[in-house]
Amino acid sequence: MSNADIPLDPEAETQPDLFQQALLLIAVCVIALVGNTVATDASVMQGLVGLIILYLIAMAGLLLTHLVPVNLPSVAWISLVGIVATLPWTPGSGWLLERVAHVNFLTLATPCLAYAGIAIARREIEIAKASGWKIFIVAVLVMTGTYVGSAFVAELFL
Amino acid sequence: MENTKDILLDWRLHASVLVITIIAEAIGVIAVPIGIGSILLLPLLYAFVMGLAINPNVLRKAGAWLGQREVKAASPLIVIAIMPFIAKFGTIIGPSMEQIIAAGPALILQELGNLGTIVLAFPVAVLLLGMGREAIGASFSVAREPNIAIIADKYGLKSPEGAGVMGVYVIGTLFGTFIFAILASLLATAGVFSIEALAMACGIGSGSMMAACSGALAHAVPEMEEQILALAGASNVLTYATGLYLCIFVALPVTEKLYDLLGRKEPATANTGE
Numbered sequence: 001m002s003n004a005d006i007p008l009d010p011e012a013e014t015q016p017d018l019f020q021q022a023l024l025l026i027a028v029c030v031i032a033l034v035g036n037t038v039a040t041d042a043s044v045m046q047g048l049v050g051l052i053i054l055y056l057i058a059m060a061g062l063l064l065t066h067l068v069p070v071n072l073p074s075v076a077w078i079s080l081v082g083i084v085a086t087l088p089w090t091p092g093s094g095w096l097l098e099r100v101a102h103v104n105f106l107t108l109a110t111p112c113l114a115y116a117g118i119a120i121a122r123r124e125i126e127i128a129k130a131s132g133w134k135i136f137i138v139a140v141l142v143m144t145g146t147y148v149g150s151a152f153v154a155e156l157f158l
Numbered sequence: 159m160e161n162t163k164d165i166l167l168d169w170r171l172h173a174s175v176l177v178i179t180i181i182a183e184a185i186g187v188i189a190v191p192i193g194i195g196s197i198l199l200l201p202l203l204y205a206f207v208m209g210l211a212i213n214p215n216v217l218r219k220a221g222a223w224l225g226q227r228e229v230k231a232a233s234p235l236i237v238i239a240i241m242p243f244i245a246k247f248g249t250i251i252g253p254s255m256e257q258i259i260a261a262g263p264a265l266i267l268q269e270l271g272n273l274g275t276i277v278l279a280f281p282v283a284v285l286l287l288g289m290g291r292e293a294i295g296a297s298f299s300v301a302r303e304p305n306i307a308i309i310a311d312k313y314g315l316k317s318p319e320g321a322g323v324m325g326v327y328v329i330g331t332l333f334g335t336f337i338f339a340i341l342a343s344l345l346a347t348a349g350v351f352s353i354e355a356l357a358m359a360c361g362i363g364s365g366s367m368m369a370a371c372s373g374a375l376a377h378a379v380p381e382m383e384e385q386i387l388a389l390a391g392a393s394n395v396l397t398y399a400t401g402l403y404l405c406i407f408v409a410l411p412v413t414e415k416l417y418d419l420l421g422r423k424e425p426a427t428a429n430t431g432e
Contacts, residue, residue, distance in 0.1 A: 035182075117207065143334060
């Protein structure tokens with residue numbers, strides 16, 4: 001995972017343990033519930049039920065991250081749990097989908113980006129200043145490369 | 159890390175995020191039409207900007223409200239906060255599984271084309287622009303939310319790699335719809351690729367990018383509109399399903415290896431004498 005050539009950041013974040021993650025996830029879900037109520041027509045109750053289900057999916061994914069000795073990031077486990085839980089042939093998937101339908105997925109990303117904005121450290125601002133216009137050029141090339149690459153491979157196999 | 163109580167009791171941090179979320183969602187999505195495309199402004203973008211605006215490292219005045227302690231506490235919360243989003247996305251992919259299987263090998267294999275960013279963007283970033291490790295985060299993927307999650311998980315968003323992926327993310331969020339609309343309409347009229355291939359490629363980015371891209375395609379070839387939207391939609395779902403694993407197991411390791419070959423050494427190791 002970690003390369004020896006990465007200088008050890010004295011401010012390096014230690015990962016919260018499972019219990020801490022469970023508590024912080026509740027705090028995040030409460031914020032998401034408020035956001036969802038503002039953003040969508042869903043009632044607080046509908047949003048709450050949907051978020052409880054998403055909370056349980058996330059916790060199941062976190063548990064798997066801790067228990068399964070395969071080095072997969074927690075987000076991969078969480079998406080996997082979400083997929084398996086809602087496969088058409090999974091019992092109860094229809095009921096589950098109806099409940100989570102009241103939670104808007106773009107709204108769920110909003111608190112995350114707020115934390116990300118607050119978490120920016122001095123060092124990152126220095127990086128951004130150093131490569132501001134460069135990152136713009138790279139971003140345009142990233143999008144062009146990904147689009148043309150995908151179209152090219154699709155063309156080969158059509 | 160301080161104990162859990164401390165993080166939870168960082169009430170100024172969580173209260174700030176709560177208020178930011180409310181304001182951002184109250185504003186909602188704003189589309190700014192510009193010629194052939196439109197720039198989409200999303201709540202999560204306002205949230206990022208507002209987060210920056212109260213960051214004491216960005217605006218010194220903000221130091222009266224938030225200190226370095228809150229800034230530090232916000233870091234592990236980025237990954238926690240993306241978890242409900244990732245869970246929700248899983249529930250979007252699951253129900254479409256049959257559709258994805260039926261869509262055939264072209265749809266699945268075109269995911270490999272996402273590696274095109276490494277071919278085009280990475281050499282320019284490292285060799286022409288002289289970027290450091292931020293080039294890894296910037297050019298390993300199209301830098302949407304799941305890709306940010308991967309980088310956050312592996313390097314942390316406070317790392318150079320994190321700065322790279324956030325940089326491209328911000329540019330993509332601001333101008334992505336515009337760039338994809340231009341690309342789609344240009345290539346549709348150029349006739350190099352079939353419309354089906356271009357439609358599948360529309361699914362590589364975010365929902366709004368896909369909308370702009372397939373919208374532009376459908377505008378160019380109106381008689382194929384339904385087919386274009388179906389292929390783009392399935393591909394978009396697939397991007398989130400398999401794209402995540404392609405990024406973790408192929409794109410990121412390949413970019414890392416290429417950086418070892420082409421990249422400049424970090425200052426910490428540069429003094430080994432080369």
